[in-house]
Amino acid sequence: MHWPFCAAKCPYCDFNSHVHRGPFDEDAFVENYITEISQTAILVPDRTVKSIFFGGGTPSLMQPQSVEKIINAIATKWQLANDVEITLEANPTSVEREKFQAIQMAGVNRVSLGVQSLRQGPLEKLGRLHSVEDAIAAVKLAQEIFPRVSYDLIYARPEQTLDEWRDELNEALDLAREHISLYQLTIEAGTRYYDLFHAGKLKMPDAELSAQFYELTQEICEARGLPAYEISNHAEPGQESQHNLIYWHYGEYAGIGPGAHGRLLIEGQRHATSTERMPFKWAEYVSQKGDGFVEFEALSKGEQGDEYLLMGLRLKTGISPERFEKLSGIPLRQEQIDHLKEIGFVEMLANGNLRVTDQGFTVLDAVVADLAA
Ligand SMILES: C[S@@+](CC[C@H](N)C(=O)[O-])C[C@H]1O[C@@H](n2cnc3c(N)ncnc32)[C@H](O)[C@@H]1O
Ligand code: SF4
Secondary structure, three states: OEEOEOOOOOOOOOOOOEOOOOOOOHHHHHHHHHHHHHHHHHHOOOOEEEEEEEEEOOHHHOOHHHHHHHHHHHHHHOEEEEEEEEEEEEOHHHOOHHHHHHHHHOOOOEEEEEEEOOOHHHHHHOOOOOOHHHHHHHHHHHHHHOOEEEEEEEEOOOOOOHHHHHHHHHHHHHHOOOEEEEEEOOOOOOOHHHHHHHOOOOOOOOHHHHHHHHHHHHHHHHHOOOOEEEOOEEEOOOOOOHHHHHHHOOOOEOOOOOOOEEEEEEOOEEEEEEEOOOHHHHHHHHHHHOOOEEEEEEOOHHHHHHHHHHHHOOEOOOEOHHHHHHHHOOOOOHHHHHHHHHOOOEEEOOOOOEEEOHHHHOOHHHHHHHHHO
16 A cells, blocks of 8 residues: 655655645545555455555555555455554654554554664754654654564665664664664665765765675674564564565565555466556546556566566575476576576575575675576
8 A cells, every 4th residue: 555645755765755735635535545445356356465564655644544444445355364464654753652553453563664764963864854762762652552563774874884883773773673674775866865976965885885784784683683584674583574575475466556566466367557656646547447557567477587586586585496487487597597606696595495695685686687687
């Protein structure tokens, strides 16, 4: 469920997020989610929903009753698994006790908070509207109210040193419970950071320093009992996010809301869907034709194989070569695997899966491109 609104646009972020000023009829906007859910359920009936993820944007800006209406609509159209994971992304500026409690009552059982940094100067440079104290208070409040809580940090930031990150990460792990997401800052086209970077005004770590940041992060998190299960996600064993795992295991998911992507199996054929990005244009499409799809495409075998590699190789459990062959219709090329093994970028696991090594993770895009080519 993509909620596309934010209080302000962060200069590094290229998510489909919009700052809306002026009147806003949230109830009417939410009706479109309910319509799109009904329409999607016609395409993929009889499913058990294992995870619902309110992402954004800033879903913690939603009224709790909007969250509740959407969860109820999903429960009406599909079966919810007994242990369904229902996550909502929250921004430390838009949470308070009563709101969190109401969101929990609506059915949300997991919160993911965008903390980004535990240092005031960097937070300001990242354009965040909250202080370090606000962020810590939000995490602690969430931990009181929700059974599962994760939070996001961004590292390998301009000017950051390894020693500074070591201290910040250790503090972050003191605060964290069972899950944390640690993202290396990436410069995305179309953002303010992109312009600053290309004007020479943001000094980003070079490839070697980035690799050191990554390795240090793995070392500390492993020693503290939160090993990586994916390139940027760390959890106590058993506390991995189901939502994330569905993506990376190349499962089936419906993307509802503006700018949401889905992968739906319709009569055995995997389809890619995506919806109109502009919130009010999306709403208009949904009220006219029942959904906001601007893409609805059957994926070829080759495309499915490539997507499986792109997703699955992010996981520590790796990919199954048999599943790759089933999806793509051709086996992985042995000489490519041998070459990547030789230079230490991939390894075979006892269960026959192929996975990227820690060293390979520092150049993951290149490894994926090599195997997919
Ligand atoms: C949709 S946002 C999170 C929720 C909420 N809007 C917030 O910012 O608190 C998902 C996460 O992606 C990460 N992120 C966004 N842009 C990034 C970038 N350019 N580089 C690295 N991480 C990024 C941030 O950690 C952010 O919390
Ligand atoms: S990082 Fe979060 S709050 Fe900032 S613009 Fe992106 S989605 Fe919005």
